[in-house]
Amino acid sequence: MEEIVFGIGITALAGALATVAGAAEDTESDIGSQGDPNSQVQLAPQMGYIHRIFNKAVAGEPPAYGLWVALGAGLAWAFMAMQINPILAIVLGSALAVFVQGVYATTAYLGRTASLAKFGQPVYIDILKSMTTVTMAHAFVAIFTTVAMCHLMIAALGHPFPLPLMGLVWGIALGAAGSATGNPFYGKERQYQEQKFGAGVPISASGNIVRYAEAGQRNSLDNGFFSAKLGGPASGICFGLIVFFELWRTVVFEELNIWGPIIVGIVVILVFAIIDRYIEVWARKNFGPYTAPEAPEEASS
């Protein structure tokens, strides 16, 4: 019984760490325009819309986070093998991984933006100086929490995977959850803030992203501020729920019966099916069918 209580405590802690990781991951990727909305940031200058949005996408979020978290976990694992205290080892490993992220962000911004030179898009050095460190700070939070979570799964819950492999697995899952949940909010709700609310962005508006803020030109810190309100926390809840349910069903029900975690997993999937269907029907009832704007006008920036 004591073991189960201990396991539930670790599960809750791992779920909480995952929630923070998801929120930091999505905010980091939105500041860097790393998810799918990046296509619009890259497209905008080609359509004549010069902007000051940071642009560091080279890989999708899942492989990028797979790399950074596996790197942080691998270094932490090496430090632990050198008899360094685990907490210190995880901090050091994550910090070193963040430097790789910083190099990646810098070269990606310079390379991607320089490729737009023939469309008149300048490389803003002040953007590079102010945004890179902010994405690095967010990446540190995401990597540290994920590596710490992986360490808990191995050291406290006895998962057989070594730390670097665990980092790769959960890093990719973190990127998948963060990009799936957070991308639409940043892409549609922020970059196309001027388009009609409650409808998709017409394909004809592609590239016409919002480039001006309350004062002056909009930059990616404004975007981070915006997506930290909903896209980030929602990604955090998504990844937190995944980690929590994945661990909880095993830790609590494996003692009762070896098939327990599987039956509980099926029940949880069915519960989410009901929730999904309920909100889908709720949206259809409350929002109603699409109505075209009365006088469709050309969106301007």
Place this chain on the structure above:
Amino acid sequence: MSALSGPAQTGGVQPPTAMGLILSIVLIVVALALAFFLVQMVGVIALVGIIIGGVLIAFGVHFVPVGGAPAAMGQAPGIATGVAMLAAGAGLAGLFGGAWAAPFGLAVALAGGTIGGGLLMAITCTMVNVIYIFGMGIPAASGKVAKDPITGDTFPEYKSQGTEGHGLPFISWVGGVIGGALGGLGGTLIYLELLDVYQAQLPVILDVTVEQIAPVAISLAGIFAVGMFLMNAVLAAYNITGTIEGPHDPKFKRFPRAVIAAAAASAVAGIFAIALLELVGVF
């Protein structure tokens, strides 16, 4: 009228060519023969398991509703990320569960992997709809079919002007869960087969006990399973080309080609994984 009333969408279905088929069968037979020659019957059984695992992954990826960049702007239905990436996230979460349950036997571990992958997709797909509905005020609408095959909901009137649909209709949600579950099952099967091979071979070669060799065997099997997962997911993603809504999408019918390619690729990659220790021993 919308694209729905246009000519019947074939989804660019291209049946596998005879040349491709023959080449794949030859590759698989050669790989099986090599497995028998290098690792005997155990190797053949493991390779068959790996091929089945690879096929399950490639087939499963076709179920996952992926909208890519257009989905992030509410221009196309699906989840706003890449096909291979999302499937990898789900499959690897399944692998995590399957590897954890490995000591309880093949059936429990495979079921654990299946449910692990399905659970990740169930939560992710639900959160996608939460963001679309409560964050952006957009109800789900498919662009490929007029009616949800499961719930019977109609879509054309909910679809925004100038888009191909948006959000995740219930059929796509179900497709996502099935895809994640198949991915988790395939990934776990590959991991367990390789783990068996390494746990049988390593103690003999290095003259140590199974317990002592466990971390090395688990690491090797795990990293090969991740690698083969990504390989099969990317193959399937090439077959899909871009976005897919789920099992109701006309593109879904393209799966035979990916399944054959995945079987051949898994056989070739699998022989390197199984005969790794023999190959290392040669040098």
